[in-house]
Amino acid sequence: MENEINIEQIMEEIRQNIKDRGYDREPLSFEEIELSKPVLHGAGGYDPEEFLHELDYLNHNWNNSWQVPVNGTNPVSVWIKKGIRKCTRFLLFPIVNFQNAYNASAIRCFNQIKEYMAEMEEYKKKIEILEKELQEMKTRS
């Protein structure tokens, strides 16, 4: 029939072509490509090291200054930029203060979570010891 594809014939031709073409080295497989570290929290599962690393960063970087340093080689442009910074103080100061207060509160929460997790780890260890003792008692009796 006109609309039928002879798949057997096609596959035979393909097998022959693959032989003739001499595909030499197999390319790198996708599995050999390492996965990147998760960017989003929880994207790759809980990682205690990463959690402590990020918490440490937060504890040392929560407090920002409204006064962004002004640098430059041209003294006139530096003077102008400092002037603009002074003029916008009334806007920036309250915003940055509010953000810092928010940051402080959030980090206090995270630090509390860290303490809670440490307590849970202790409980977990105690449970494991008790389960082991219970198993031993069951075996003896």
Next chain:
Amino acid sequence: MRIIQLLPTLSYGDGVGNDTLAIDQIIKELGYETKIYAENIDSRIEKGIAEKAEKMPQPDPNDTILYHLSTGTALNDKLKDFPCKKLIIYHNITPAHFFKEYSRISYDLCESGRAAISQLKEAADYCWADSGYNRQELLENGYSCNIDVVPIVIPFKDYETEPDKAILKKYRDDWVNLVFVGRISPNKKQEDIIKTFYYYKKYINPKSRLFLVGSYSGTERYYERLCRYVTELKLEDVHITGHIKFKEILSYYHLADVFLCMSEHEGFCIPLLEAMYFKIPIVAYAYTGVKETLADAGLKFTEKNCKVAAEMIRMIVEKNDLRDTIIKTQNIRLKDFAYEKTKEKIVSCLKGFIE
């Protein structure tokens, strides 16, 4: 008596979203009172068409809920408590293991969604499945109610929109353009498409490009891994578009010489029908829903082999008679999904259930 469509997310332009809107239109034409409720509504959806699920009034026993089951959501737990007739439209849910390495959020959503499939079997009074493959999954999960295969409504008229001219101008030349359209997602195995393109470009035709057209929102780690794979293979002319406008997607269809699908999980795979509409010959790994959507159309293989796929592409590009025959098979298959045919099926199934 109201017919309420309920779903987790009403997105703009995706299969479930289009299906919901099309069914809404059909129900209105039948003269029934109807409304769409969703937990999340895309801001591009015209105002007034849908409302937030939290605003849904408690259904009457005389009402009917059409529930789109497509992911894990709290709605899955609430459905059984509604005191009315419930029709579950099963769009399939990607098995969670595909996301294990890449996204805990996606993994958890798929895991809970897949668990909900069997949990909802007692709640369903009737089911629609997009495909026989989806229907079979419901049966395997213990569904004893009637299940009809009702294809997703495809808005073929939308494809007549003018494509983006700048993209056409940039890539319309004597090079061979391979295309796959679909979210950048681990179940769609874009790495196997890249590997096939590697064989095709290095061993058969250096004047070729690969376009992977689809968003990688939510699968960024998989996307990054694909990009590094392309770099490590020292492969040029691979373009991963990310989220682009509809008319830009159309441009890639207009440019395509071959549509290549290596997916390992699909419930239906709408882009296959889109490729058929644009008369692009399809080379595909015939697995899960892809096998049924294609039926006798396209050029398929059942054992995944990227070299075989590359050689199939070569044959289609070089042999006009084979190419024409493939397109003929696709034209025949596409008729099974014509809007009027699908609409007729929806009307008859819906009337049979509610009347």
